[in-house]
Amino acid sequence: MISKLAADRRLGIGIDIGGTKTLVIAADCGGRSVIKKRLKTPSEIGELLEKIKLVLDSTGITQSDIIGMGVGVPGRVNSKSGLVIDVPSLKWNNINLRDQFKSYFNRPIFINNDVNLSLIGERWLGNGKSYDNLFYIAIGTGIGSAIIANGTVVEGASYSAGEIGYFIEKEDIRNGYKIAGLEFGALERKASGSALTDNAQKLGFNPRELFREYRNGNRGVTPVIEEFVFDISVAIANVVCLINPEVVIIGGGVSESMSIILNQIQDKVAEYVPIATKIVLSKLGGEAGAFGGVAYVFQKIPNYMEG
């Protein structure tokens, strides 16, 4: 049931569609949430919309309570038209997700990339508050990132900004690295959650155990952790000299284990580039994207025109 606190307030709905799970958050303009509901993501969009509708209906939220819906997807999105260009994990290609949402919810719908929304969420309620120049790196299965410059998300010419999973080094090329189809980029092959899983497995651990062993002083895992710190620090250093953010926020599943190495990364980045930045972990964790969806609604609605 909708809580009394927010019962008289109008709500933004934030929906973070992931490859396996979808998080629905309904919150007011102060960030007070009245729903947080996690669903399994069906790959069929109609089924997903049906499930979301059920969640809202069952909580007594009516269309007139909803100011708008902000939806994040793990792929490229034309945020102007609502066209989802590609979401590899759900095999979505060239689908106008805004139109699909519109047919279920006759409210203003705003679609964007999930990592962009995570950064918007962190800037609203998390560790990016009051900053106009921010960088968010999501280290999960792959590696994604998002940029806020001059207070605005940088989406890029073809909505591909932030794709630092493709960061390369000369030695990658010398070692025969090639981009092929939908495979991971060079940085992802070295430092993503998937790469960590592979490296941890060789030692008999999963990534979470790997960090636990490191914390407990197991020297056997040190090289893997040190190489991960090295890769991430170099990537962040390069971002810092290009876009000079006040704060770098590290999010994504792997970040939940990273507090033990955060100072090392901060020190290395300071050693590599003479431009100051502050490196922090995500505050909102897995809720950043959905809260970002809510924030996105409140950002967009003043300029919203039906169309």
Next chain:
Amino acid sequence: MISKLAADRRLGIGIDIGGTKTLVIAADCGGRSVIKKRLKTPSEIGELLEKIKLVLDSTGITQSDIIGMGVGVPGRVNSKSGLVIDVPSLKWNNINLRDQFKSYFNRPIFINNDVNLSLIGERWLGNGKSYDNLFYIAIGTGIGSAIIANGTVVEGASYSAGEIGYFIEKEDIRNGYKIAGLEFGALERKASGSALTDNAQKLGFNPRELFREYRNGNRGVTPVIEEFVFDISVAIANVVCLINPEVVIIGGGVSESMSIILNQIQDKVAEYVPIATKIVLSKLGGEAGAFGGVAYVFQKIPNYMEG
């Protein structure tokens, strides 16, 4: 003398202050220039201002002809306050250049970094026309760069955005690279004009001759050119996946010799990252910064408030 064409037009004054030369351009809002005058840069600011005043006076331009002045400096600038944070080549530190200009020219004065202004110039009259997401890399003595995202220059939290001379790779660190004081960054040590000069010298050439020899099929210079292409292509590829610009413009002194290798760079970048971009050479060359200063005036003046 001021040409008849523009005699009745109001002018923006663009001033590109370089370590050795300063270019003064006066032009109308259509980019028609009535002055282009190159001066030696004195390190004493009063002397520089005196010289600029003489140039304008001798051409019959009065204060009332001037809408404003856009001034580029080769260093970090707080564009809001006009404070020049540092210009190593002129040994300027913490000087409010806007105030200094104000004491000579009682007109609106806008100060920014020279590379940022070069990109604004290229977007106005050069090879960046009609694009909202642009990257400009200036390869001269050092390597600098500028970003326009969503139609706006990205200056960064401490006006240090674009400092890709500091781009590093893991192998740089393994090879003992350290940042020390005002020295060149890792990418600059490999691929700047200074680095090319060093490498060319070993073969008995200067950089311009190096490219000429390459064009003439002298195999002896091939490795140096190929390594330069490699370094610049990797740097651009990393920029492209982070900020996804429509167009990358290569400027700076070295770019004047680079037409022979432009296609190679374009091909390599396409090979390294699966995000399309168009790579071109600067159209305005050494005049980009001063024309950018003029453009900056016309951009800024509608929102200008005395203060």
